[in-house]
Amino acid sequence: MMKNYAGKKMVIFLITLLLLLSFNVKSVSYKKEKVRIALYDSISPSVKLIESSLHYSWNAENGKYEMDVKRIDFKDVMNGSLKNYDVLIIGASGRQYFHALIPKWKEEVKEFIENGGGYIGICGGANIASMGYEKPHTFLDFIINIASLHIVDAYINDDQDEEWQYLWKEGGRANIAIKNEIMEGDIFAGMKKRYITYGGGPGLYKINNAKGLAKYVEEPSDIAPLHYWIWAGKWIPYKTIKTDIKGYYSSVETIYGKGKVVIFGGHPEIPPRINGSVDEFFGLSIYGIPRFVYSWVGGEQMNWSYNWWILRRAVAYVCNLPLPPSNELYVYVNPPSDGKIEAYAENAEKVEFYVDGNLFSIDYNPPFKIKYDMKGEHVIKAVAFDRNGGEAWNERIVNIQ
Structure with a gap:
């Protein structure tokens, strides 16, 4: 009897232990948290690349984080909608210089950041966050100085007849690779140098309370010399x-x-092209203006997501979240061809294909593709997974009659 009783006690103990363990596992299961990103809209083509780079999620010890990016504009800032986001990104745009001439616009942006919102500025978005020009010369210099938010104690070296020409003369393919020395900071994941695309942005100086993360160690005009042109027959x-x-x-x-x-x-x-060369020709700038423009050709073209991890880590950093890994990850859904749809992917272990929100197929081997002959309009979404559990996605509306 005693032996049977002891056996029953052991069974009860084991069942109880298993139940406790199962409850414990449930309590530490991953939660999914949205990172709400407001991307200021622009006519610059690079805004689409920023948007694409942020179609991304990553795993951390305490959960899964998914970036949810939406484009906003002037009216969204003016009506107080920034409070619905975690971070504001302003990229290569000039419109914010004029929007910030309206005091309420400037107050809304500064109040959003002051109250704990994150801010990332790229090129023009860096200019407007700065102290502006120490010694303005042109009309636009004075406009930028009035518009500047003064949230970063750095002046800008970004002259109209020098650095800005790499923007004004851009002919649509200007991914000039400039070497940057990494000073410090978690965003760059301990790297010592990195090639980053240059397109007319500022050099920053006279920083006091701010912290320098990287420096230009090459001169754009030495790497990619441009010229003013004149007609003489x-x-x-x-x-x-x-x-x-x-x-x-x-x-x-x-x-x-x-x-x-x-x-x-x-x-x-913008993915850089390393060791390229300048091709100058008469054509249309990216803003549709006929003039002498340039393209950056030859050399070695880096992957689309070559530096996207920097931007993704910057978003996590300003939102006080665990940083995603410093690896490439990208996917793009190509148009249908010969009864199939192929997804170009970078650093992907597998790609899941969805049709109208429903899982359609999983492919583990590149080229990642599905057979497709569905008539009518459908939304095709591809989700690429890396070995760390990170996800990147892209979708396309397909209409086959």
């Missing part, structure tokens, strides 16, 4: 454009009120 170059931002900070971080701020003079969203 034929087009001839009459003056070489000279920049002077080598040795200036290319990235800076600071605290404004309760909010974290990170700004970039370069473009982590």
Whole structure:
């Protein structure tokens, strides 16, 4: 009897232990948290790349974080909608200089950051966050000085007849690779140098409370020389454009009120082309203006997501979240062809295909693709997974008659 009783007690103990363990496992299961990103809209093509880079989620010890990016504009800032977001990103845009001439617009943005919202500025978005020009010369310099938010204690070296020419003369393919020396900071994941695309952004200087994260160690006009051109029976170059931002900070971080701020003079969203060369020709700029423009050709083209991890980590950083890994991850749904749809992917272990929100197929081997012959309009979504559990996604509306 005693032996049976002891046996029953042991069974009860084991069942109880298993139940306790099962409850414990349930209590530490992953939660999914949305990171609400407000992306200020722009006519610049790079805004689409910022948006694509942030179609991303990653795992951390305490849960899963998913970036939810939405484009906003002037009216969204004016009606107080920033309070619905965790971070504001302003990229390569000029419209914010004029929007910030309205005091309420400027107050809404500064109040959002002061109350704990994150801010990331890229190129023009870095200019407006700064102290502006120490010695303004042109009309636009004075406009930028009036518009500047003064949330980063750094002046900008970004002259109209020098650095800005890499924007004004852009002919649509301007992914000039400029080497950056990484000073410190978790965002760059301990790297010592990195090639980042340059497109006319500022060199930052005279920082006090702010912290320099990276410096330009190459001069854009040495790497990619541009010229002013004149007609003299034929087009001839009459003056070489000279920049002077080598040795200036290319990235800076600071605290404004309760909010974290990170700004970039370069473009982590645009994949650089290393060891390319300049091709100058008469054509249309990216703003539709006929003039002498340039393209950056040859060399080695890096992957689309080559530097996207920098931007993703910056978002997590200003939101006080665990940082995602410093690896590439990207997927793009190509148009249907020959009865199939292929998804181009970078650093993906597998790709899941969804049709109208329903899982359709999983492919573990590149080229990732599905057979497709469905008639009518459908939404095709591809989700790429890396080995760390990170996810990137892209979707396309397909209409086959």
